[in-house]
Amino acid sequence: MSHATTHEHDHHDEKPKGFVKRWLLTTNHKDIGTLYLIFALIMFFIGGAMALIIRLELFQPGLQFVQPDFFNQLTTVHALAMIFGAVMPAFVGLANWMIPMMIGAPDMALPRMNNWSFWIMPFAFAILLSTFFMDGGAPAAGWTMYPPLVLQGGKNVAFMVFAIHLMGISSIMGAINIIATVLNMRAPGMDFLKMPLFVWTWLITAFLLIAVMPVLAGAVTMILTDHYFGTSFFNAAGGGDPVLYQHIFWFFGHPEVYILILPAFGVISEIIPAFARKPLFGYTAMVYATASIAFLSFIVWAHHMFTVGMPLGGELFFMYATMLIAIPTGVKIFNWVSTMWQGAMTFEAPMLWAIAFVVLFTIGGFSGIMLAIAPADFQYHDTYFVVAHFHYVLVTGAVFAIIAAVYYWLPKWTGHMYDEKLAKWHFWLSVISVNVLFFPQHFLGLAGMPRRIPDYATQFVEFNMISSIGAFVFGFSQLLFVYLVWKTAKGGEKASSRVWKGAKGLEWTVPSPAPHHTFQDNAPVNDADLAHGSAH
Amino acid sequence: MSQATESTYYVPHLAKWPIVGSVGLTLAAVGGALYLNGDTGPWLLYAGLAVIVYMMFGWFGEVIAESEGGMYNQRVDTSFRMGMIWFIFSEVMFFAVFFGALFYARMFSVPWLGGEGTGYATGALLWQGYEGVWPTNGPANLGGEFETIPAFGLPLINTLILLTSGLTVTLAHHALKKSNRRALVGWLLATVVLGFTFVYLQATEYIEAYHELNLTLGSGIYGSTFFMLTGFHGLHVTLGAIMLLVIAIRAMRGHFTPEHHFAFEAVAWYWHFVDVVWLALFIFVYIL
Numbered sequence: 001m002s003h004a005t006t007h008e009h010d011h012h013d014e015k016p017k018g019f020v021k022r023w024l025l026t027t028n029h030k031d032i033g034t035l036y037l038i039f040a041l042i043m044f045f046i047g048g049a050m051a052l053i054i055r056l057e058l059f060q061p062g063l064q065f066v067q068p069d070f071f072n073q074l075t076t077v078h079a080l081a082m083i084f085g086a087v088m089p090a091f092v093g094l095a096n097w098m099i100p101m102m103i104g105a106p107d108m109a110l111p112r113m114n115n116w117s118f119w120i121m122p123f124a125f126a127i128l129l130s131t132f133f134m135d136g137g138a139p140a141a142g143w144t145m146y147p148p149l150v151l152q153g154g155k156n157v158a159f160m161v162f163a164i165h166l167m168g169i170s171s172i173m174g175a176i177n178i179i180a181t182v183l184n185m186r187a188p189g190m191d192f193l194k195m196p197l198f199v200w201t202w203l204i205t206a207f208l209l210i211a212v213m214p215v216l217a218g219a220v221t222m223i224l225t226d227h228y229f230g231t232s233f234f235n236a237a238g239g240g241d242p243v244l245y246q247h248i249f250w251f252f253g254h255p256e257v258y259i260l261i262l263p264a265f266g267v268i269s270e271i272i273p274a275f276a277r278k279p280l281f282g283y284t285a286m287v288y289a290t291a292s293i294a295f296l297s298f299i300v301w302a303h304h305m306f307t308v309g310m311p312l313g314g315e316l317f318f319m320y321a322t323m324l325i326a327i328p329t330g331v332k333i334f335n336w337v338s339t340m341w342q343g344a345m346t347f348e349a350p351m352l353w354a355i356a357f358v359v360l361f362t363i364g365g366f367s368g369i370m371l372a373i374a375p376a377d378f379q380y381h382d383t384y385f386v387v388a389h390f391h392y393v394l395v396t397g398a399v400f401a402i403i404a405a406v407y408y409w410l411p412k413w414t415g416h417m418y419d420e421k422l423a424k425w426h427f428w429l430s431v432i433s434v435n436v437l438f439f440p441q442h443f444l445g446l447a448g449m450p451r452r453i454p455d456y457a458t459q460f461v462e463f464n465m466i467s468s469i470g471a472f473v474f475g476f477s478q479l480l481f482v483y484l485v486w487k488t489a490k491g492g493e494k495a496s497s498r499v500w501k502g503a504k505g506l507e508w509t510v511p512s513p514a515p516h517h518t519f520q521d522n523a524p525v526n527d528a529d530l531a532h533g534s535a536h
Numbered sequence: 537m538s539q540a541t542e543s544t545y546y547v548p549h550l551a552k553w554p555i556v557g558s559v560g561l562t563l564a565a566v567g568g569a570l571y572l573n574g575d576t577g578p579w580l581l582y583a584g585l586a587v588i589v590y591m592m593f594g595w596f597g598e599v600i601a602e603s604e605g606g607m608y609n610q611r612v613d614t615s616f617r618m619g620m621i622w623f624i625f626s627e628v629m630f631f632a633v634f635f636g637a638l639f640y641a642r643m644f645s646v647p648w649l650g651g652e653g654t655g656y657a658t659g660a661l662l663w664q665g666y667e668g669v670w671p672t673n674g675p676a677n678l679g680g681e682f683e684t685i686p687a688f689g690l691p692l693i694n695t696l697i698l699l700t701s702g703l704t705v706t707l708a709h710h711a712l713k714k715s716n717r718r719a720l721v722g723w724l725l726a727t728v729v730l731g732f733t734f735v736y737l738q739a740t741e742y743i744e745a746y747h748e749l750n751l752t753l754g755s756g757i758y759g760s761t762f763f764m765l766t767g768f769h770g771l772h773v774t775l776g777a778i779m780l781l782v783i784a785i786r787a788m789r790g791h792f793t794p795e796h797h798f799a800f801e802a803v804a805w806y807w808h809f810v811d812v813v814w815l816a817l818f819i820f821v822y823i824l
Contacts, residue, residue: 016549016550024555025552026551107547109615109619110615110619111547112554115551116551116557119558120557120558120561123559127562155573158568166561172623175622176623176626179622180618180622184615184618185545213626214626214633215629215630215633218630218633225764231753231764232754232756233757233760236649236662236674236675238757239646239649239674240641240756241648243645244641244645247636248633311653520544521545
């Protein structure tokens with residue numbers, strides 16, 4: 001058996017030789033983390049290419065480049081690719097890389113299953129993307145897959161459903177692994193309230209994942225049986241209800257959006273204290289706020305459905321419950337700001353992205369409160385205002401946090417410093433263009449431009465043109481990021497163990513690049529090395 | 537080659553089974569989709585399932601060999617336990633979806649279609665004369681008139697069978713803790729027999745539903761929820777019974793010690809889980 005032959009290498013920094021052994025058969029959390037991150041980057045560009053075709057078509061009114069049905073396929077698969085293919089795997093990749101190092105664990109708790117969690121993803125997306133090349137094309141009913149429209153899809157329905165089942169299996173296994181790792185693999189002395197916030201937010205995110213990915217699986221299973229087996233879950237003629245689907249979908253979907261953002265909160269909570277050279281303000285409050293947001297995420301789902309014809313009591317309940325989320329989220333934002341207050345701040349790339357996150361995510365949060373107001377939502381619903389809102393929280397929120405995290409930990413991963421000057425170019429190009437891209441979409445939506453359409457009335461021309469220009473600048477700026485990461489991986493100035501002067505946490509006590517096997521059991525945990533060690 | 541000591545966490549290397557599993561899942565998914573679309577026969581689906589079964593034999597075989605070889609310390613055991621608990625939790629959420637669909641249909645969509653509450657206009661304008669009373673195949677009478685399966689016939693017998701099997705698996709656990717291997721194997725096999733008897737009776741119930749009662753998947757929302765819930769449950773009982781059989785075979789081969797028998801406990805948890813799901817089914821699908 002394999003363990004017999006490789007065991008003697010355990011205690012050395014020796015990576016398996018050969019591509020297959022190193023990457024395909026790996027059980028190493030760092031290599032699996034790398035795989036996740038590379039996969040996420042590829043999907044980011046595939047999903048991004050779709051977005052650019054969308055923005056190209058919307059540069060002018062009328063149909064210039066694509067047909068409406070293909071346009072709908074693009075909006076649908078763009079979202080699925082970005083959510084399930086880019087943002088989620090990127091955070092799982094960060095979790096894989098960092099959690100064992102942060103808590104002093106030898107590896108993830110279930111390393112073989114960790115391999116499987118990753119290696120399902122490329123297959124799942126191959127299946128999903130293959131639908132573009134079959135009769136009738138890819139799914140075109142939007143990523144929310146609402147019936148009855150989605151049931152009118154052709155052969156892609158089964159492929160879409162099974163691809164989502166596979167992604168769900170992958171996510172659930174990944175989440176189980178993270179929970180088992182955090183609960184069971186902490187080095188002695190790494191108490192719960194000494195854990196880095198990134199670990200905390202991921203622990204809570206993992207609970208959310210296990211709770212709601214099966215719900216999505218059930219929802220799409222009913223789509224499958226309604227389409228192929230003659231069931232009537234979403235068919236009023238048979239006593240079912242298409243609105244039932246929306247309830248189930250958003251019972252998954254709302255926790256899902258926190259799955260996308262809670263790990264981002266964790267990343268930002270690591271970076272800001274490091275560059276403000278101050279401990280995180282209100283560490284325990286941050287933990288409780290994260291847990292509160294996770295809890296609330298289960299009781300707000302129908303705010304996505306205000307216009308569907310719910311009873312008034314439902315509208316009111318979901319409106320007020322949604323607004324409650326502003327409280328723990330506000331706690332977080334004020335805590336980040338308070339952490340920076342009177343700090344000896346420096347503005348290296350990770351900090352720039354983190355500050356941009358705080359500002360721009362807050363804009364997304366405010367537009368979210370606007371959308372939460374049920375009577376007002378009747379105006380905003382299904383307009384570009386919604387598109388602007390969730391791109392502020394997902395692009396300038398989740399994606400910015402991922403990029404910040406990569407700059408922050410890249411020296412630890414590769415052993416080299418990245419090119420700070422080029423990174424600043426990347427930041428400023430991105431942060432300006434992303435606002436050019438998404439900010440005008442607020443105005444488009446308020447003026448009544450519906451989302452998910454390939455053509456529009458002429459009064460919307462100017463803002464669409466501006467938005468499309470921003471899209472292309474933002475999209476192509478990301479090539480700079482790829483170049484930077486590639487260049488840093490290849491070489492550059494040697495990074496020290498600490499890398500950042502103000503950084504705290506176990507990951508900074510090991511050399512850069514981190515050895516292939518960082519810790520044995522009983523890794524030494526020194527309170528002085530921890531961000532939150534002595535505060536309690 | 538060194539044995540893992542109590543202090544080191546066993547980290548396996550060169551996992552070849554996951555990629556086999558991914559290939560199996562992909563073949564099954566693509567094969568299943570092609571088959572559902574009528575493009576090919578089911579052979580690719582079967583091939584995928586065969587690869588998955590092969591993977592499970594290989595993967596579990598490797599884990600069992602490591603476990604019996606003493607590679608796992610207490611901490612590894614805890615990781616496995618957490619893995620199983622959270623897996624079962626994910627299954628709970630999966631069943632919750634279909635129970636949710638049932639409750640929603642019964643509490644909201646069917647009464648609304650019958651004109652109750654805010655559904656007044658729907659009832660009056662679209663489905664005049666529809667009563668909206670459970671059980672129903674909807675206002676369009678999809679699939680034609682049907683009858684339901686009475687709770688206190690076969691389903692009651694099945695309830696008793698599953699409850700008994702919960703007892704026998706517990707007796708097996710007690711026997712294992714007392715190192716009584718004969719009783720362990722005996723009670724395990726009794727549980728397996730009860731499990732497969734349940735599945736057999738469910739199958740006869742399905743045949744009766746389709747051929748005598750005209751109750752099918754196409755019988756509107758009643759048929760949809762009935763078959764989805766009982767079908768997925770039956771699938772889980774089948775898998776659980778197979779898992780119990782594997783445990784019984786391992787017990788016959790001398791695996792497990794009174795202190796160290798995680799696999800047994802994991803399967804027992806799973807079995808209790810399908811048991812509890814059945815109780816909920818019996819109440820909400822059959823009785824009420």
